[in-house]
Amino acid sequence: MRADAFLAAAERLPLADLDALGGPGGLVVVAPHPDDESLGCGGLIAEARRLGRAVRLVVVSDGCGSHTHSATYPPERLRALREAETLRAVAILGMAEADVRFLRLPDAHVPSDGPQANAAAEAILQAARDCAASCVFVTWRHDPHCDHKAAAAIVALAGLQRAGVWVYEYPVWGWTLPPETEVGPEPQGFRLDVSAHRGTKARAVAAHASQTTDLIADDPGGFRLEAAMVERMCGPFERFVAVLS
Template identity: 75%
Template sequence: MRADTFLAAADALPLASLDALLGSRGLVVVAPHPDDESLGCGGLIAAARASGRPVHLVVVSDGCGSHTQSRLYPPEKLRALREAETQRAGAVLGLGSGDVTFLRLPDAHVPSDGPEADAAAAAVARAAAAIGAGAVFVTWRHDPHCDHKAAAAIVARARPQMPGVRVYEYPVWGWTLPPETEVGPSPTGLRLDVSAYRETKARAVAAHESQTTDLIADDPQGFRLEPAMIDRLCGPYERFVAIPA
């Protein structure tokens, strides 16, 4: 199926409750970079926490690839900044500092296989076991970013260690794919109505100031989220593509 057709179908997936997505349990969100959790799953996280469900966030990369030319924010300082932003965003969504794990793999070079990928998969499985998660959510395997693909591969490696745990993928960059890109069969899965949490989600996204403002002003080539992309992802629904076991 073409990417444009697939994503249109994802926009029309059946609406579901948290119970339909998770059963009566909590969830783990796997984010390739600091900010993907808010963009793709901010409403889900806020809704789950509002209902008293446990949520754990696993951030895979160190986020140091967003401003590689900045002298004001060399890698160690940029990593610390992005982790602090993630903690602030998490707090907006209802997470505590102990609800976030940073794996600190290299941004733009997250491995899909090998020992580091195995260790990351084990960390995801441990997080799921620790909270009795009913589902794990990770970026869509066809998102056109190498780390998003790698994060999906890491969760696939973790799955044998998580019997009975559902896996869903959430598109972040999928809408930037060439529309004719082939991405496999029609999606199955569910949408969640997050309209009650749109303002909360928008505040969580805004907490990632290094990605949404000119906070880091000395790198003309530095990454910045486009307002249109934020608007696209901060609508009334979030889409979750089910990945069969």
Template identity: 65%
Template sequence: MRADAFLEAAAALPVRSLRDLVASGGIVVVAPHPDDESLGCGGLIAEASACGIPVRLVVVSDGVGSHPNSPSHPPARLRTLRESETLAAAAALGLAPDHVAFLRLPDRFVPACGPEAEAAAVAIAAAARSCGAGALFVTWEHDPHCDHAASAALARRARALLGGVPLYAYPVWGWTLPPEAEVGPPPRGARLAIGRHRARKAAAITAHRSQTTDLIADDPGGFRLELAMLARFAGEHEIFLEVAP
């Protein structure tokens, strides 16, 4: 199926409650970079927190690839900044800092296989066991970013380690795919209504100041989320795609 038709169909998936998506237990959100959790799953995390459903957040990469040439923010300082932003975002969504894990794999070079990947999958599975997770959530395998695709592979491996719990994918950069890109069968899954959490989600995204403002202004090639991209995630629903076993 072409990406344009797939994403149009995904945006029209039926609206379901969180407990329709996850019948019991907690949830684990796997974010390739600090900020993906707020963009794609901010409403999900806020809804789970409001309903007393345990949540664990696993951030896969160290995030230092966003501003690789900044004199003021060399890698160690940038990693610390991005992790502090993530904890602030998590707090805005109702998630405690001890429920956030940072795997610190190299940004732009997250492995999809090998010993480091296996260790990351084991860590994701451990987070799932710690909250009795009934489902995992990770970025879509067709997102056009190598770390997003690798994180999807890590989550699939974690699912196998857990005995096959449900796995859902959330598109982030998938919305920027060329219309003619082939992405497989039609989407299955649901939309989650997050209207009552939009302010909290917006606050979480804003907490990632290094990605949404000119906080780091000394790297001409530094990354910044564009307004059009931010608008994509400011709506009334979040989309979660079923990932087949």
């Protein structure tokens, strides 16, 4: 199926509540970079916490690839900044700092296999055990970013479905794919109505100030989320494509 048709079909997935998405257990969100959790799953996290559901977040990369030419924010300082932004963001969504784990794999070089990937898969499994997870959410395997693809591969390594855990993928950058890109069969899964949490989600995204403002002003080529991208991701629905075993 072409990417344009797949993403259009994702916009028509049936609406569901959290119980229909994956049962009554906890949730694990896997974010390739600090900010993907807010962009792709901010409404999901806020709704889960409203209902008193346990949530764990695993951030895979160190986020140091966003501003590689900044003198004021060299890698170690940038990593610390981005982790602090993530903790502020998830606090807005209702999570505790203790429920977040940063794996600190190299941004733009997250491995899909090998010892580091296996260790990351084990960390995700442990997060699932910690909250008795019934579902795990990770970026879409066809997202046009190598770390997003790698995060999906790491979740596959974890073998969660063998333990009866539902796995879903959330597109973040999928809409930037060339429309003719082949991405597999028609999506199955659900949309979650997050309209009640749009303001909260927008504040969580904005907490990632290094990615949404000119906070880091000495790297003209540094990454910055465009307003149109933020607006797209902060709409009334979040889309979750089921990974079928």
